[in-house]
Amino acid sequence: MKKFINDPQAFVPEMLQGLALANPDTLTYVPEYNLILRADAPNQDRVSIIQGSGSGHEPAHVMLVGEGMLDGACPGDVFAAPPTEYVLEAARRLASDKGVLLLVNNYTGDKMAFEMAEELADAEGIKVRTLFINDDVAVEDSLYTIGRRGVAGNFFVIKAVGAAAAGGADLDEIVRIGEKVNAATRTMGVALTACTPPAKGTPLFDIGDDEMEVGVGIHGEPGRRRTKMTSANEIVDELLEAIVPDLPFSSGDDVALMVNGLGGTPISELYLLYGIAHARLAEKGISIGRNYVGSYCTALDMVGTSLTLVKLDDEIRSLLEAPAHIPVRIF
Amino acid sequence: MKKFINDPQAFVPEMLQGLALANPDTLTYVPEYNLILRADAPNQDRVSIIQGSGSGHEPAHVMLVGEGMLDGACPGDVFAAPPTEYVLEAARRLASDKGVLLLVNNYTGDKMAFEMAEELADAEGIKVRTLFINDDVAVEDSLYTIGRRGVAGNFFVIKAVGAAAAGGADLDEIVRIGEKVNAATRTMGVALTACTPPAKGTPLFDIGDDEMEVGVGIHGEPGRRRTKMTSANEIVDELLEAIVPDLPFSSGDDVALMVNGLGGTPISELYLLYGIAHARLAEKGISIGRNYVGSYCTALDMVGTSLTLVKLDDEIRSLLEAPAHIPVRIF
């Protein structure tokens, strides 16, 4: 395992500690419950937004805490939903008169922890709602499974509800916006390598030197199919062929396009992919109103990418354009 | 080779094409000469800042073109200085009455290409100066070698001269600032894996599963020593022990600290390293006035990191704080 770590079990707390030290004025770190909170939250005139999920997806979500985005993040261990008690504690600390919104990616563990936490918070008199994000088209809908996963598209839901909360919207309105953005968002990913969780120490799955996993999840869950490596052009085509008809996105649509790196992919390759996707969508009559190229939601050190499309309207666009101040920055 | 590419030889132009498509309002791409220019440059009332170097270091430098930083970037092929003619063409297109500053990392190929280009530009009546960046403490000074390499610390020189140029400073003043920041900046890196140049298709060097290369350059050049992998704590200690006494940085100093990823390292590990470095510097009485955690100057897909320290004074601090608008962004 080739990582910059000390004790694998201390990976998450040491990372959070570093994040807090780097942002002393804006963030509070609560080590007992793995929480990263805005130092100035809660604000009783704003709905508080909390996102929880396993760790290993950084910058999602702990590095998205700040003005205009999250009030708090409640990460679990690597790829493990946080314990219920941690979520409850986050809701307690960020309880506001206007309410609390819990954002959750749709996975079994997260869903259970957040549903239990919501019940408990509600019982304590905290005004709280939960919203599940499920943008991954790789998962075929089914009667049995929990349904589609939440992946990199969660960025857009967070950004939109964060902007709405900053603007003073009430909880119902924020839930409406979050559901609307989630419904307008579609993602699919592909992995060229497996990721290595620190505690496991070896790659999560075996993949041949000439293979890729199409439809991979952000925890290294297998996707739709294992296939031979192809060119960047073919990869973009395959991803768009899954994503575009799903909503569907059609000629005349204006979209936000995210080319997300899964942790081990350099930004040069992401821009190369962006160029291809941009051209393909233009051929389909779809214009790109906003673009996002970088590593937003990762699977540790996995070499891979995901494409996300969001259908824009005036409301969503202005929420995405609104300013925000979070730790991930260049200056 | 596990990369998102089409033809390896088209890697750089396809990446630049994507970058230009993603920033249609602010950037101009000149494919014949591999140039990325600010769409609104040159401005005759500002000195134009140009950085050239091999490609493969993205976001450096093509993604740093924009208001408050670079007016143009002039990349060569992967890890190869641009041809002289490309640099000359960049200087021609960005020639301003106030002058042109060529920023160059101190490598043999770059130095030769830029010196030749400067002579040629000068002969054409363009007011031009060249500034070499050499922040890498891994290279021991020597009578023979070209001297220290320019690595991730170039970010600070670019940011400072970009801010000064935006403020209308003249060429002499900008050269003074660039030299001052370069002189206050020290970097050292470590690699856990080798990078794979697209055209080569295989890793640049062999490194054992339990080995690391201390003092590595941003082209995978070997460093000071090959050694067994150690903990994040020990790695930070080794890097700081090389960096701190070199300037030297001393108790009472206020510094900017960059924890830079070399391309394949997730941001979670960079924050973990930041936390350690922050604590170590605090023990030495050195305070961190500004911090930068992310992948600023990479070596393709290399798993590795570098630490950069810049000694701050009021002038440098305010230049680093000045706003800038470049493609690398979150929103």
Added chain:
Amino acid sequence: MNYSASATGTTRLENTVKTIATTCVANEQYFCDLDSVFGDGDFGYSLARGFEKVLEDWESYDRSDLSTFLQGVAMTMSSRIGGTSGPIWGTAFLRAATAIKSKQSLEGADVVAMLDGAIAGIKKRGGAEVGDKTLLDALVPLNDEIREGVAENAEPRAIAERAAKVARESAEATSTLTARRGRASYTGDRSIGSPDPGAIAMAVLAEHIVDSWA
């Protein structure tokens, strides 16, 4: 069967919980490996971290009655374990505790009641049924076997042995199923051919409980 809370300070119930805890800690790597075939590789890690804390807190649990003791264990688990396993195992221990409210000693029927409660809780929490390729596919047949043994008035140790055997067979048989719950469900038919980690864990725990039988 009679498990007295007073007997020698530690009871059969306490021993069983301790065996569960030490077995999960000891099998961290194995359980992770099972979960990385078609899951995300953290099953062993999650359980180990939770049960490590249980062992750490061991002396401090309120032992007023057996139910309270189990409830304390459940609280440690649900505050410590994340992932799917936190809510699932926490709920299971909590429901088992509820099933023996204020009892000071346990009969065979109480064991069945505890497992009935745990199973109902797990089903409610995660929405899974037998056949969905989860730990229920070992736990439910295991409980049914105990129920039968108790009805037949068999020796506790013999019952435990039969139950462990059934758990092992059922766990191995999950290889033929398609995962429909949890992370493994994303793989669809590709999960066929490998057993469910949670079900195998049930078999391993049952076998260790038999081995540690004093």
Added chain:
Amino acid sequence: MNYSASATGTTRLENTVKTIATTCVANEQYFCDLDSVFGDGDFGYSLARGFEKVLEDWESYDRSDLSTFLQGVAMTMSSRIGGTSGPIWGTAFLRAATAIKSKQSLEGADVVAMLDGAIAGIKKRGGAEVGDKTLLDALVPLNDEIREGVAENAEPRAIAERAAKVARESAEATSTLTARRGRASYTGDRSIGSPDPGAIAMAVLAEHIVDSWA
């Protein structure tokens, strides 16, 4: 030696340049591999891209005289090749062109003059001397051997063979040197044990020029 610009439309000089170009294109991978031992692995790539363009532009070069032809090649190279090799090889070709300004045919002494010019240009451009572990460590002895051969009035083909042999020996001998210029210099003593890619390229080129001798 007499290389006439008129003879059959292509001259020995043109043939030599073509051999250099095709050899560099054919050895792209090999030269890259040499450069990745202690460099950055792009030496072959840089040369191949430059000489590919030379071959592409082949018919269009101005052939008014030999110097003009060489100058055209030099321009292609320095506009196409980046890295260290662009300025180094571009300068070398340019200085070689200058050494035979307005000549229509070449004697052995002109070959030596061309190489003298190239060597001086390379030294000026990159600041390297013999012994710094660069291509100069093969090119300088190669030139010295030609100079001697010309002084002895040896057969051109025999001179070329002797020069190639010396180039090969000198190139292999760079293994014992510590790199002091270019990227390889960062490795310090670790460069000992591997030859310099540029020097080996000189040997390979010299050998191919001999092989292609018509």
